[in-house]
Amino acid sequence: MFARTALALILGATGVLAQSIPDRPEKLTFAPVTFQIPRAAELKARLKNGIPVYLSVAEKEASPLVRITLTWRGGSYLEPKGREGLAQLFGAQLARGGTATLSAEKLEDRLEALAASLSSSCGDTSGNLSLTVLEQDLDEGLGLMLQVLTEPAFAQDRLDLAKRQQKQGLGRRNDAVTSIASYQMPFLLYGDSHFASQDPTAASLDALTRDDLKAFHARLLHPSNLVLTVSGRGARKALLAKLDAGLGTLKAGPGAQVSPAVPAPTHVRKPGIYATDKDAPQAMVQWAFPGLRRTDPDWHAALVMNQLLGASGFTSRLMKKIRSDEGLTYGVRTALGAGPHWRGDLTGSMQTKNRSVAYALRLALAEMRRMCDEAPAAEELKVIQDNLIEAFPSQWSGRQAVAARFAEEALLGWPEDWWVDFRAKVQKVTPADVRRLAQRLLKPDQLVILAVGKASDMEAGDGDHPGKLAEILPLPLARLPLRDPQTLKPLN
């Protein structure tokens, strides 16, 4: 205390203290930080049956936990017609339905005794089985994981319960504008027959049996469908030996198949403005332009363009205009889909009160037009580039995240060293590139817009600003009926 006062007096007398805070943050200088990104090849190993493993482990890790995740290629795109919901149920039940030698109750009891978690899930194109366990309990945890993986029982009562829960969930589909939008948009983008819009119905859930789950399991359980990640505390060599002794012995069973490529949608989109009527205080608005793949030579320019448009929070133009200037929304954002299986979409979404939908969309479209008309100022572009480059190390924080990223990318077939020159490529993007990509992607005549809310209010506009919903773009405006929550058939 005394020393501090004395120091302050000395500094104060010489004026150093006052001067030591610069008047602008730009005047601060920073020592460089060097960051080498982890390389997939350094983490990677293979089990003796060929399953790739990405290990990010250390013996001195403070946390005593080990996390092991087995990811498989395969999901709802493999569901037979009329069995929608199979992948999701399979995913949920794999770790919940017991094994050939352990009932569901016994399995849960053992896991609880270890304070371990073993969970599974399956989505459209992939799924996983994931174990978190204390290092001291790793052997038993791995044993349980392997049992669940190779001989799951899919106990009938657990399956019945899951079906009851899911059917209750179906009943909530039309309760909120967000959940309505999340089933409507895939129909607009992918059509009625592509897996991306094929959600479970009451009938398809009723039809699903234990045999369906078993058959689905059998077809997926092929070493060529699997990728493994390990993170947390442990020695790499010893862990690999353990995994080889267990998972490494897995062979393709009789029904096993290498999962085929994910089918691209064939649906021809009908650009337009679609309104679904739902009486709610606030509307959900979503839109989509056809995008590109991450392997496209222009990907980095598209990424920068998208950050500038709507993907970088308050730094992005849409957020500044629609939230900060106009107070019309709590948030607006865009996203550039990487399109692992077919080209992605450039999508956007916001929620705003029903009467503001037309005006907020008009503002959004004007910002997009500006992106196409004028190249951004170099300083504005630099903010976006600096952020992507400077924040790059933080994208690689945490062992689990790094291992998971490499595994996921391997499963999707992205190049292993894709991130190595990421920063350099972002740096090279010019204002002219951004404009070019805006012109390539932000084509209003390709746009699909969905607005879920009170249709009469959305269509009328707010009165204070010009324009009805039908007038925001020269595209057809159509009412899109709600779907029956149980059958997903259009109502009205």
Next chain:
Amino acid sequence: MSIPIACRGWLAALLVAAPLAAQSIPVVEKTLSNGMRLVMVERHDQPTISLGWMAQAGSADERPGITGMAHLFEHMMFKGTRIIGTKDAKRDAELNDLQDQVQAQIRQEMSILRERQRRGEIADMMDPKARTPRLQQLLKDFDGLVQEQRGLVVKDEMDRIYSQAGGTGLNASTSQDRTFYIVGLPSNKLELWMWMESDRLANPVFREFYSERDVILEERRQTLESRPGGVVGEAFNAMTWAANTYHWEVIGWPSDIAQVTREQAAAFFATYYAPNNLTAVLVGDFDPAKAEALAERYFGRIPANTKGVPEVITLEPAQPAEQRMLAEVETTPSFQVEYKTVSAVHKDAPALQALAGILGGSPAFMGRPGAGGSGRGPTGRLNKALVLEQKVATSASASFRGQKLGGTFSLRATPAQGKSPADMEALLQTELDRVAKDGVTEAELQRYKKATQVGLWNRLETNSGIRETLSSFLAVGTVKDFEQAQTRFQALTREDIQRVAKAYFPRSGKNVLITQRAAAPKAAEGPMDPDLAALPEPVRARIKAQLDTMMKLDAVALKEQLTALEGRLSAMPPQARPTVEYLMKKGRERLQKLEAK
């Protein structure tokens, strides 16, 4: 040597209890000369730092009329300072003064409207149609000032500076007890954080104040009003907390959000955003001694609030009688019972948390003070009994939520098809009574203890995870509470849990929320009965009304009606037939149901 069976659990517990998570995270705590606290954790795994500072002020520090104020700062603190966010600080300040003057006149007009609404002359003072001509003119004048200021604003400059420096997750969050401002930065940018954060504390300007109120109203619509059950949840909370300032939601009542003034905000800031009410949390790749010196230079320049920060005085009185709320919500029916319990740092909090964990299951995500035991774990007693064995519910959970000024304990269940929410009440009560009568088993307790350790580690593996966990303790207590959390859990006995199960759940303490599914609002055109939808639009409303009347008949009367309709059918013109056939179809379905009973 043989060990008596009853002791085995204890021995095992001693063996696993060795790595007490929180104790092995070394925390350095310092206090600056103006009273601001620094809480620091050094970790050098990667070149980043997770940073944050907390104002120990939340919605519980508000009063009626300014509800939502604490959360308003979560927005205003990003609007810049005298240095950041404007091209012309002088004109900017003048425009703010002018705006305040016009707003004062607007308030006079609003006051007239409030009186009209009070007398029933208008329905809603916020309705644009109710505006007086003078108000309309004032709003126009105000808009002109906003437009001029917009020309001077450097939009979201703070965000831009952080973004460019590699900042991630720049954000803030508000709870009842605190407001927390966070960002992640590359490790070489610690001084930038000191500059930016001390600047917004030392030189705040609540720019774009009045338009931001609209953003918050949109936020309220999005996060509360348009969520099924949102406003019912708000009302239920208000019913539960009668006197305590947890009575209102963090976001505040709409009337207050719309009418709060910059002057009120400045007063709140001067009181609660003084350094002696602030705590910074730094986790990651830095040197604490250097950080302390930097903090003294930057934050140390802000004067303390010498008057001291007011405490919340109002205590929640003991609830004299059971309270029940019966609601219709557009979602799956549900049952909930909530009891007021104790603060997160109360000596009984760990036992209540354990009780929630053992009833609710899956406590592996524990680790925050008072936010535990919630979940739908397969091994929780409620799930085992109600969902797996009796199959009367599709989910059942228990949770203890400990906050600074108090806490709640909730039991929830979603009834299975064919069961009603009200059926859940006795079943949940039975499970609670069982613990009060027989306690929990030693195995359950030991498993719970192990799960809390894993749960805590789950949250302590990343810089930001440590920052969040530490801050959740600091919001309600001290670093010591964080460090001793595991010791307190490991010291729990079966008797502790049985004791709290007996002590905290009197019948008069019950707050019950029963929700039934509401029909979709009438104004919406769907989801409509497809048969009805097939009828011509002009007759739908009339047919619907007839149908509603018909559905209220008993079996005998309904049968008569059907016979009468059938008799008339042959005499009908063909175009009218579908409507009658529709009514008959629905009538027959209804009759079948009635007769089945």
